[in-house]
Amino acid sequence: MPTTTDRRYHRVSEDKRIQIIELRGKGYLQKDVAAATKTNFQKVRNVLNKWNQHHTIRDLPKPGRPSKLDCRTKRQLAKMAQSDEVSSSTDLVQTAASHDIAQISARTARNMLQQEGLKAMHMVERPLLTRAHKRRRLEFARAHRDWTVDDWKQVIFSDETVITARPLHTHKLKWVRPMRGLNPRLIVPTVRGGGPAIMTWGCISTFGFHDFVLLDGMMDAAGYVKVLEDNLLPVMQEYFQHRPCLFQPDNAAVHTAHEVTSIFRAHNIQVLDWPAHSPDLNIIERV
Structure with a gap:
C-alpha cells in the first residue's frame, strides 16, 4: 500500500527566520538566501515580507474563529480514534463527549483527524x-x-x-x-x-x-x-x-x-x- 503525501505546512523555525533576515541585511539576493539556508524561495519571501510589514519574525494571529481544540486535545482525540473503542468519527464525537474531553461535530472530528495525519481505511480479513x-x-x-x-x-x-x-x-x-x-x-x-x-x-x-x-x-x-x-x-x-x-x-x-x-x-x-x-x-x- 503506497504511503500518502504529507501536505501539511512545514513551519520555518525562528532560528532560520533570524538567519534569513541577517543574510538579507548583508545584501544577499533572496535566491541566494534560499540556497544558503536550504529554504524554499517562497518561504524566504514570506519571512522577509512579514519582517518588512510587521517588523517581527513570529507567527501572526490567524484570522477567523479560533480552533475549538488545542494541540493536546487533538493528540488525545487522535489516539482515541485509533483505539478499539472508536470505529468512526461519530463514535469519536460521542466518546469525547462522554469523557468530557470536547464537544465537537463529526465533521470537525474528521477534519481534525486528517490534520493529525490519519486516514479512514477499510478493515481487511486475514x-x-x-x-x-x-x-x-x-x-x-x-x-x-x-x-x-x-x-x-x-x-x-x-x-x-x-x-x-x-x-x-x-x-x-x-x-x-x-x-x-x-x-x-x-x-x-x-x-x-x-x-x-x-x-x-x-x-x-x-x-x-x-x-x-x-x-x-x-x-x-x-x-x-x-x-x-x-x-x-x-x-x-x-x-x-x-x-x-x-x-x-x-x-x-x-x-x-x-x-x-x-x-x-x-x-x-x-x-x-x-x-x-x-x-x-x-x-x-x-x-
Whole structure:
C-alpha cells in the first residue's frame, strides 16, 4: 500500500527566520538566501515580507474563529480514534463527549483527524495465524522455492469453503496512519465456522477447473471419502493416469482420519504436505 503525501505546512523555525533576515541585511539576493539556508524561495519571501510589514519574525494571529481544540486535545482525540473503542468519527464525537474531553461535530472530528495525519481505511480479513502457523508456512516456502512450473503442474489443488452468514467486517472503517504495506491495525482475524453455513468442495489443476460440489451439512471423514471417490478419482484417472500427480488437501481434521488415509494408500495418491491457514498459497482461492 503506497504511503500518502504529507501536505501539511512545514513551519520555518525562528532560528532560520533570524538567519534569513541577517543574510538579507548583508545584501544577499533572496535566491541566494534560499540556497544558503536550504529554504524554499517562497518561504524566504514570506519571512522577509512579514519582517518588512510587521517588523517581527513570529507567527501572526490567524484570522477567523479560533480552533475549538488545542494541540493536546487533538493528540488525545487522535489516539482515541485509533483505539478499539472508536470505529468512526461519530463514535469519536460521542466518546469525547462522554469523557468530557470536547464537544465537537463529526465533521470537525474528521477534519481534525486528517490534520493529525490519519486516514479512514477499510478493515481487511486475514486468517488468524499463530507463531506455529507462520513457522510452518516459512518452512513450506523454503522447501518448495526451487520448484519449477512443471513441478507445480503435477499438483491438483483442492479447497473446502464454508460460506457463512456472518456480517462482513470489511465494510467497517478504522482511522489509522497511512504506511507502506498493510497496517496490522486494519486486520480482522478470521477463524473457521461461526453461524449458519454452506459447505462446498472443488479442485483445480493445470488442465483447468474441475468439479464444484455443494455438500449436505458439515463434512465428516466418511463424507470426505465419498467426495474423493466421486470427484477426485475421476479427475486423476482422466488427466493424470500416465503422469505423476500430487494432491493438495488442506489441514482439516477429517483429512487425517483413518478412512481418508486408507483411500490415499489404496489408490496410491501422493499427498502434498500443506501448511495450515494458507489460502493465499492455493491458486483455487483466486477462482
